[in-house]
Amino acid sequence: MTGRAERGALPGFGLSLGVTLLYLALLVLVPLATVVLRTASLPLERIWELATSARALASYRLTFGAAALAAAINLVFGVLVAWVLERYRFPGRRVVDALVDLPFALPTAVAGIALAAVYAPNGWIGRWLEPLGVKIAYTPLGVVVALTFIGLPFVVRTVQPVLADLDPALEEAAATLGAGRLATLRRVVLPELAPAAATGFVLALARGLGEYGSVIFIAGNLPMKSEITALLIMVRLEEYDYAGATAIALVFLAASFLLLLTLNRLARGSRPGAAR
């Protein structure tokens, strides 16, 4: 008893770490290991062939393109929404602030059918776009709309705390030195927000790449045209083509790994103390 207190160590190290490792091993490591085993049992050329079939390549182009475009939309509007929520006071601000997390809380299938209904040619919004010749539902644009919805909270939530902690003296100094308000925003405020906004962009991109539920209802799902990569994996699994599904999933895992590395680099670059 006294020995433990003198060492200053808390009890439960072995138990808590043991439970954690066992749980992670059973739920995460063993399943991931089966992917490695499955991959190792296939010749490399075969994996390459499966992962780069014309249909797979078309799905990567659509998925990566739509996810990048959606993340870019969220980059611009995310900074804007964060700014409005942090700096302006208006009735209902708290409700709007809470609502930003909706894409995290709303099941993706519900988001999918709701967006499809709204953006369909006879839907609340689609109805107004149809005469202009803009079709969203059941086209690649539908994928962009769904991924914009799914990625919406990331940039807002990464930028908001930085904006709240921003030293008012920075902006005051710029104003005192004769900078107009717009110049101050562009030259002083935006550069301060850039690392957080970039982190939010990458998070939204990563989420968009793997998204399934919200997209399939609005995308049309035509092979080579409006079929996302996650759906193609699903199709392969339904055909019991495990090798084909694994090969395409490897491309996904590689992309997530690269994005994780980017995130780590961004986190290191914007660590407090480095700049201030």
Added chain:
Amino acid sequence: MSGHFRDPRAEPAWLRWTLCALALGFLALFLAVPVAAVFAQAFSKGWQVYAAAIREPMALAAVKLTVIVAAIVVPLNTAFGLAAAWAVARFRFRGKQLLVTLIDLPFSVSPVVAGMLFVLLFGAQGLLGPWLTERGVRILFALPGIVLATLFVTLPFVARQLIPLMESQGAAEEEAALTLGASGWKTFLWVTLPKIRWALLYGLILTNARAMGEFGAVSVVSGHIRGRTNTIPLHVEILYNEYQFAAAFAVASLLTLLALVTLAAQAGLARRLRDG
């Protein structure tokens, strides 16, 4: 000019209005309109159709299965989150960073790939599938598979809420309790738990929302057997694909209500967390 001071950090009124209108317009288009559409579509054929869709035996079976899955997943991942947070936030050990990365990993895996991991493990041509089938154990297309996929997808939520909080709180109070002769479990129950209860509840609510709403991963492992392996989101998908739109949106409105309650609870808890 000399009569009134202008806040150097305030934008001209026209700019303020424009930014507000753009930000709120964006949120209305992507968040408010789809949510409103869910309820409008749900009641488009009147109360009777709504009530019938929800009281239908297949819908009730889906609700029951979803509640069972959440009742298994939430306690397990909460116990894991507590163990992981205790190990990571209270002790130094080698490989800690790797362990934290591993805990976060399910967030960066596409839900479809998450489901695929368990198909590769337990499927008919999977690693353990044939061996288990011989012994009459059914994992895939049954409750265990759905629980495993949901456990994987929601694994990080509680741990992620607790680790940063417990790290910032430090262990001084726990050490004091131990020095005064309290046992390890007593210290955990009476000192640690009260300090982390709001963050724990926050993580629990997020886990529950995702567990009840998960679509992609569950879709891969469930097999869509009506009345047997359909969760609420899968039931919505089936109704929608059968063009029973009013019924699909009626069932989806239940999940939307869950999401809105989750958001309200999150907002309330976030305030408590900020205030200590």
